Amino acid sequence: MLLIKYKQVLTSGDELSMSSAVAMRIDKNKYGSASNHYLTALFEVAEQNNLDARRLLKHCQIDPAAIGKPGLRVKTERLSRLQSLVWRLLKDESAGLCGMRLKPGTYEMMGQVTVHQPTLRLALQKGIAFYNLILTDNFVELDVQADETTLTINLPHPEKDHKYLFAEMTLLAWHRYSSWLIASSIPLTKVKFNYAPPPHIHEYHYLFPGEHEFNCSHLSISFPDHYLSKPVKQSEGSLSSFMKRCPLELFRQYKSDYSLTSEIRHLLISDIENGLLTINLVASALHMTSRTLMRRLKDEGTCFQQIKDVVRRDRAVLLLTQRSTPINLIAELVGFTDPAAFTRAFRAWTGETPRKFRAMHKDELA
Incomplete structure (x- = not known):
């Protein structure tokens, strides 16, 4: 058995300065990309x-x-699109790597079974029972000890998954979904793999931060026991939104934001081309009253208007770095019918008018 330890590094949630935000959007760095291994494995x-x-x-x-070019990374959005296509065309969410077919919609149905449970423990128990019913009796097992919980995956035909794609996706699916359910990133104390260290092992410190053990008899993730008692904070509406983002959600950075604020931001961004949603429409989409939505946002230290302003601001900043987009059109694209109102709002957000902001960042224009 080979044991490897990675220091866990968590990213800051602090807001970037406006100039840093612009640079981050223009610079195509490793954030939002994945190892070529996954692309090549899906292609094969x-x-x-x-x-x-x-x-x-x-x-x-x-x-x-x-x-087949290990040094070249691929955008996670494009990789997840390819994975979704392969799943759909093969009519199998395991892409044939499990040895037993997982019909399209299986993962989402597991979500329907679990999202209404009061705690993570009960949600995991329901989810495990669901998968063990459609696959094998012990496909997933939960072992709760004094201070650590281990979720074990027993692949029915590991020999079919020779590049470990299904193994990794399964571990990620359970960890990311569990974290999303309780709106809190669950730290991994240990991850076990039933294979030798792969060529793309450098990716594991990003996908599975913590202690790694290889050449084990099974796959498993372990995390602190107290997370089992955390309440489920999601709804049928937010589940639909989460599943629409899969499998992209599986590749996202370990310390993801699973808050209601983030969920609303996703909804507003997806609707920004059509005009921003109202608070009542967003509340309805998330299956809660507007009063409940406002109360939960207050608990998170924000409000609906602040989220809306940030979405508009970020979209405006991105569009202003594109030389060909007229400012009047940008105003419309971020939900303003009056260009003057957009100018006033943008000055309040950034301290500059749209025209002056564009001039200040002329060297960064696309």
């Missing part, structure tokens, strides 16, 4: 199942020349 799965793999890459705006 598609080919092995007689899919037109190169056509799928083109549809996802991925250069086929990137296949």
Whole structure:
């Protein structure tokens, strides 16, 4: 057995300065990208199942020349799009790597079974029972000790998953979903893998921060026991939103934001082209009253208008770094019918008018 330890590094949740925010959006760094290993593994799965793999890459705006190039990273949005396509075309959420078919919608149905449970413990018990019913009796097991809980995955046919794609996705799916359920990133104390350290092991400190053990008899994740008693904070509405973001959500940075604030931000961003949603519409989409929504946002130290302003501000900043977009059009694209009102709002957000802000950042224009 090989044991490897990684120091856990958590990113700060502090807001960036406006100039840093602009730089972050323009610089195509590693944030939002994934190892080439996953791209190549998905490509090979598609080919092995007689899919037109190169056509799928083109549809996802991925250069086929990137296949098999470990040094080249791929945008997580494009990778998740490719994974979704392969799942859908094969009609199998395991892409044939489990040895037993997982019909499309299985993961979401597990969500429907668990999202209404009062605590994480009960939600996990329901989710485990669901998967053990449709796969094998011991596909997932939960072992609760004095101070540590271990969720174990017993793959029915590990030999089919020779690049460990299904193994990794399964561990990520359970960890990310559990964290999302309680709106808190669950720290991993130990992760066990039933294979040797893979070539892309450098990616594991990002996906699975904590202590790693390889060449084990099973797959498992362990975390502090007290998280089991945490209340489930999600709803049927937020579940729908979460599942629409999968499998992208699985590749997101370990310390994700699972707050109601983040959920509302996702909804507003998705609707910004059509005009921002009202608080009543957002509350309805999340299956709660506007009063409940306002109370929960207050508990998180914010309010609906603040979230709306941040979404508008960030979108405006991004558009202002694009030379060809007229300021009057930008006003419309961020939900203002009056350009003068947009100018006043933008000055309140950043301290500068849109025109002056664009001039100040002319060297960063796309």
